[in-house]
Amino acid sequence: xxxxxxxxxxxxxRRAIFSDISFTLExxxxxAITGKxxxxxxxxxxxxxxxxxxxxxxxxxxxNGKKTEVDALRDxxxxxxxxxxxxxxxxxxxNLTLLSRIRSxxxxxxxxxxxxxxxxxxxxxxxxLVRTFSSGMKQRLKFVFAVLHRPRLLFVDEPTSNLxxxxxxxxxxxxxxxxxxxxxxxxxxxxxxxxxxxKRIHLG
Amino acid sequence: MxxxxxxxxxxxxxxxxxxxxxYAVNALFMFVVTAAxxxxxxxxxxxxxxxxxxxxFWVVVFFAAMSGLSRTFVSEEERGTSMTLxxxxxxxxxYFGKLLFNIVLTLLLNLAITLLFTVVFPGFVVQTFETxxxxxxxxxxxxxxxxxxxxxxxxxxxxxxxxxxVLAFPILLPLLMTAMKATAxxxxxxxxxxxxxxxxxxxxxxxxxxxxxxxxxxxxxxx
Numbered sequence: 258x259x260x261x262x263x264x265x266x267x268x269x270x271r272r273a274i275f276s277d278i279s280f281t282l283e284x285x286x287x288x289a290i291t292g293k294x295x296x297x298x299x300x301x302x303x304x305x306x307x308x309x310x311x312x313x314x315x316x317x318x319x320x321n322g323k324k325t326e327v328d329a330l331r332d333x334x335x336x337x338x339x340x341x342x343x344x345x346x347x348x349x350x351x352n353l354t355l356l357s358r359i360r361s362x363x364x365x366x367x368x369x370x371x372x373x374x375x376x377x378x379x380x381x382x383x384x385x386l387v388r389t390f391s392s393g394m395k396q397r398l399k400f401v402f403a404v405l406h407r408p409r410l411l412f413v414d415e416p417t418s419n420l421x422x423x424x425x426x427x428x429x430x431x432x433x434x435x436x437x438x439x440x441x442x443x444x445x446x447x448x449x450x451x452x453x454x455x456k457r458i459h460l461g
Numbered sequence: 462m463x464x465x466x467x468x469x470x471x472x473x474x475x476x477x478x479x480x481x482x483x484y485a486v487n488a489l490f491m492f493v494v495t496a497a498x499x500x501x502x503x504x505x506x507x508x509x510x511x512x513x514x515x516x517x518f519w520v521v522v523f524f525a526a527m528s529g530l531s532r533t534f535v536s537e538e539e540r541g542t543s544m545t546l547x548x549x550x551x552x553x554x555x556y557f558g559k560l561l562f563n564i565v566l567t568l569l570l571n572l573a574i575t576l577l578f579t580v581v582f583p584g585f586v587v588q589t590f591e592t593x594x595x596x597x598x599x600x601x602x603x604x605x606x607x608x609x610x611x612x613x614x615x616x617x618x619x620x621x622x623x624x625x626x627v628l629a630f631p632i633l634l635p636l637l638m639t640a641m642k643a644t645a646x647x648x649x650x651x652x653x654x655x656x657x658x659x660x661x662x663x664x665x666x667x668x669x670x671x672x673x674x675x676x677x678x679x680x681x682x683x684x
Contacts, residue, residue: 308547310683328551336548342541344474346481355477358470360549361463 258320258333258409259283260305260440265314267300274300275460278314284409287441287454296461298444299340302412305442306336332362335408337399339415345388349379349398352387353405364406373401377427392419400428409439416443416450429453467550471558475533476565484536489529489570496521497577511648514578514585515641521574522604523637526567527626530608533559534616543616552679556609560671563605563612571597588650596643596656599663603636606667610674613681636666 265278274297282288290298303309305316307327318325320333327334343352350370357366374380377397387395396419403411416432417425432453435441443454451457479485500517509517537543546555575597578585587593608629615624643659 303544306548308544308683331549331551334548338544340541340544341548342545344478344542345540346478351477355470355474356545356549359467359474359546359554361467361470 258318258440260410261317261319262305263315263317265301265304265311265316267297267304267309268312278458280456280458282410282440282442282456284438284440285436286456287436287443288456288458289451289454290442290444290458290460291446291448291451292460293446298460299338299414301458301460302336302338302414302442302444303340306334306412330410331360332406333409334412335403335406335410336412337396337403337414337416338412339418341399341403343387343395343398343402346386348384348386349374349390349401350383352398353402356402357405360406362406366405369405369407370401373405376431377401378423393421393424396420397424397427400431404431404435407438410442411435411439412442412444414444416445417447464551464554467554468557468561471546471550471554472561472565475558475562478536479562479566482536485529485532485566488532489525489566490573492525492528493521493570493574493577496524497574497581501581508584509582511584511645512641514582515644515648517582518574518578518585518644519600519637519641521578522571522600523629523633524626525570525574526604526608527629529570530563530566530605531612531615531625533563533609534612538616547682552682553675555682556613556675556678559613560606560609560674563609564602567601567605567608568598571601585648587647589647589653591653592643592651592656593647595660596640596647596663599660599667600636600640600643603663603667603670604633606670606674607632607636610670610677610681613678617681632670636663639663639666 260282262278262280266276267274278301280288290301292298300309304311316327318327318330320330347355353366353370371380374383377400379394379397382394387398390398416428420428432441441454443450445451537546611625611628615628618624639659639662643656646656
């Protein structure tokens with residue numbers, strides 16, 4: 258899998274959020290997107306993931322050497338972001354099951370979800386409604402949801418927000434694993450987190 | 462195949478969510494009961510004609526649908542789960558999943574309004590059951606189809622509450638006029654074949670609105 262961003266520009270009401278961003282990522286690569294609040298980190302992440310269209314430029318994905326539309330890459334993309342919320346009225350396990358069913362990738366998620374929920378210390382809370390979770394627990398569950406289908410490309414926007422020291426340690430382990438087996442894009446304010454990645458783009 | 466199972470999963474998710482939160486059902490049924498009671502108080506012992514009763518029936522259906530059907534997309538926006546759905550499903554799966562959910566909801570709504578009208582208005586007696594059934598089923602599908610794309614549009618707007626009926630009225634007008642005419646036929650006891658023109662209009666309406674909505678939905682849903 259290969260991601261190529263060419264001269265990406267995004268404007269809202271003719272105001273440029275970011276402009277002329279170009280880079281290439283392949284399996285084993287990791288990219289940190291840094292910048293102060295409002296610099297456009299989250300917007301760039303959404304644009305790369307196909308959730309927003311760029312005003313100019315293009316995002317191109319190659320899967321097994323073939324140019325592939327981002328819509329066809331759902332099974333290969335995972336995302337943790339403040340903009341990606343889970344359903345409060347469902348339990349943690351129901352969220353994972355329902356969203357996997359909607360994704361329809363036919364992966365057996367039971368074993369994988371058990372392992373991930375245990376790693377994030379959520380196994381005992383799996384039958385509780387997400388609305389009763391603290392913000393840190395919700396962030397942990399978002400990580401479980403994002404990596405449940407073993408994505409080749411993982412987007413992480415503000416990875417450690419609301420997490421305690423134990424949560425940060427688990428996330429760090431997951432990110433190291435992702436760097437070895439796939440591609441990673443991290444949007445962050447933290448210089449420490451930016452060091453997790455090989456490449457860096459600074460916005461603003 | 463994958464798209465079909467994804468569509469079905471979205472329908473199930475929405476149904477399960479609705480059973481827990483009752484976002485739409487409460488709004489719909491409270492409106493229906495209130496509207497029927499007000500109409501009953503207004504007409505008292507008058508004996509309205511079939512045309513008037515048919516008109517009242519579809520007025521209640523229209524405004525009840527306006528108060529409930531938009532919830533499918535508005536609730537996703539309010540809970541911040543729109544992007545989650547975009548990550549896991551194609552636009553077409555989301556559209557058809559939501560459309561099916563709205564069709565089920567509209568059919569239940571029409572069933573409830575029919576029962577209520579039968580109890581509250583002695584003159585509301587269906588003489589040609591097949592005409593009434595076909596009209597209600599076709600109109601429910603058309604109403605749900607138009608409401609689904611409008612709900613997706615207004616979910617992205619700031620003035621959700623006021624925009625929905627304003628946008629919906631001109632789009633639903635041909636459907637409502639035809640449905641009123643066909644319902645009046647059913648109440649008057651016209652034979653089933655007499656309403657063939659109305660059935661054709663309703664079927665054409667469904668096809669045009671659903672095809673147009675399907676083509677438009679990707680642009681509405683993404684940005």
